[in-house]
Amino acid sequence: MEPIDKDTNKVKLVVAGAGLSGLMLAWKCLSSNSQVSVTIIDSKSVIGGDHTWSFNISDVNPSLHKWLNPFIEHTWEKYDVKFNGSSRRLNIPYCSGNSNSLRACVEPFIKSGRLKLILDTKVIKMTSSEVIICNGKKITGDYIFDARGFTFDKSIKLGFQKFYGITIETKKPHGLKYPIIMDATVPQYDGYRFIYCLPFSQNKILIEDTYYSDGNNFHEGEYNKRINEYIETKNWIEHKVIRVEKGILPIALSVDIKLIEKLEAKHNEPIKIGMRGNFYHPVTGYSLPEAVRLSDKVSAFINETNKNNSLEISSKIRKYKLHTYKRDKFFRLLNRLLFRAAVSSKRHFVLERFYTLSENLIKRFYSGNIYKKDMLRILIGKPPVPVHKALYYFSERAFMAREHSKRD
Numbered sequence: 001m002e003p004i005d006k007d008t009n010k011v012k013l014v015v016a017g018a019g020l021s022g023l024m025l026a027w028k029c030l031s032s033n034s035q036v037s038v039t040i041i042d043s044k045s046v047i048g049g050d051h052t053w054s055f056n057i058s059d060v061n062p063s064l065h066k067w068l069n070p071f072i073e074h075t076w077e078k079y080d081v082k083f084n085g086s087s088r089r090l091n092i093p094y095c096s097g098n099s100n101s102l103r104a105c106v107e108p109f110i111k112s113g114r115l116k117l118i119l120d121t122k123v124i125k126m127t128s129s130e131v132i133i134c135n136g137k138k139i140t141g142d143y144i145f146d147a148r149g150f151t152f153d154k155s156i157k158l159g160f161q162k163f164y165g166i167t168i169e170t171k172k173p174h175g176l177k178y179p180i181i182m183d184a185t186v187p188q189y190d191g192y193r194f195i196y197c198l199p200f201s202q203n204k205i206l207i208e209d210t211y212y213s214d215g216n217n218f219h220e221g222e223y224n225k226r227i228n229e230y231i232e233t234k235n236w237i238e239h240k241v242i243r244v245e246k247g248i249l250p251i252a253l254s255v256d257i258k259l260i261e262k263l264e265a266k267h268n269e270p271i272k273i274g275m276r277g278n279f280y281h282p283v284t285g286y287s288l289p290e291a292v293r294l295s296d297k298v299s300a301f302i303n304e305t306n307k308n309n310s311l312e313i314s315s316k317i318r319k320y321k322l323h324t325y326k327r328d329k330f331f332r333l334l335n336r337l338l339f340r341a342a343v344s345s346k347r348h349f350v351l352e353r354f355y356t357l358s359e360n361l362i363k364r365f366y367s368g369n370i371y372k373k374d375m376l377r378i379l380i381g382k383p384p385v386p387v388h389k390a391l392y393y394f395s396e397r398a399f400m401a402r403e404h405s406k407r408d
Ligand SMILES: Cc1cc2nc3c(=O)[nH]c(=O)nc-3n(C[C@H](O)[C@H](O)[C@H](O)COP(=O)(O)OP(=O)(O)OC[C@H]3O[C@@H](n4cnc5c(N)ncnc54)[C@H](O)[C@@H]3O)c2cc1C
Pocket: 016, 017, 018, 019, 020, 021, 022, 041, 042, 043, 044, 048, 049, 051, 052, 053, 054, 055, 121, 122, 123, 124, 147, 148, 149, 150, 245, 246, 247, 248, 249, 273, 274, 275, 276, 285, 286, 287, 288, 289
């Protein structure tokens, strides 16, 4: 079967999914290598969805800041966290981009023809060498990537971060200069609840009602009501809603590495990236920093080889993935302590304590690269969860075995 579009570029990438990870990968590979062309297939009619993606700038390697800059729409030098017992302003620059800025980054490549879009087209099947779309057509390429977003996987046990957000325009300036990443002074329901605020301008602000919950049941009406209660307390009553955003993100409690190794050993699979490949921060469910990291790795690899070496790159990505699962072991322990050892109504104490730690540790925590001494620092002191319960949830293997036996 011939590729759907014949072109003279030497390396052809085919990506299923024009969301964050698919577009980041395309943008990085196209901007770093003139020999690359990319075809992206998406079931929707518009690429990039309708999202705001935020992150600490320290989550991204400094060597990539210049490249990522056109994606970033807003930067704040500091942000706040608020708990009933304490509040803190952190000097950690916080950034956000969105679907429009992401589309603008890839636009020149669409115009030049190096990025081809196949929209309104559902991908039915994928292998390491081809993508089969809804009309039965096959699209072949040198490298095939699956970026179709999150899917449940029996090798990972999850908790959930649920959120419902509105962007409003207030009649009078809302008065917030810096984001509030966590306002946990609000009444607690359904696990750990907090409000997240991103002030985009003097009158425009994104407000999200967020829950770290055991279940993924979603009560939009209730969340909307609670956001409006928050708006009342802030005196932002005179406003109009200009956008709504909602989602449920996976929070990894435990991973069965043996099972993953077995699943990853299949060689006829496409290369899974983004949420599809489980490339996200285990504690926040955020995937932007990993999407940037992985795009850079793939692009560097293609630059090095510049020829079809699909097997080698997928084996490199698999190795990297196994490395991230091993690297993130401690984060999953924290999630088990938060979700299982802590009483649901007291989960906020865990976070309140965490935010008393040093800024550098907090930066390292969110970038996913913490030191052994950070782990000790996080665990020592007066435990916010009962010790016997903490010990019960300590072993990931035992936890996973108990979870598997519950299901059987
Ligand atoms: C509301 C919300 C806010 C978030 N905020 C942040 C944040 O601030 N910071 C952060 O780092 N992370 C955030 N995340 C988490 C994560 O970064 C996003 O979910 C991100 O969009 C995931 O990227 P992705 O490419 O894996 O999947 P997606 O961006 O979801 O893209 C998947 C794409 O695949 C397409 N697709 C799916 N199935 C098919 C098919 N069969 N055929 C063809 N196309 C298909 C979809 O249409 C979609 O375009 C947020 C998530 C949500 C839901």
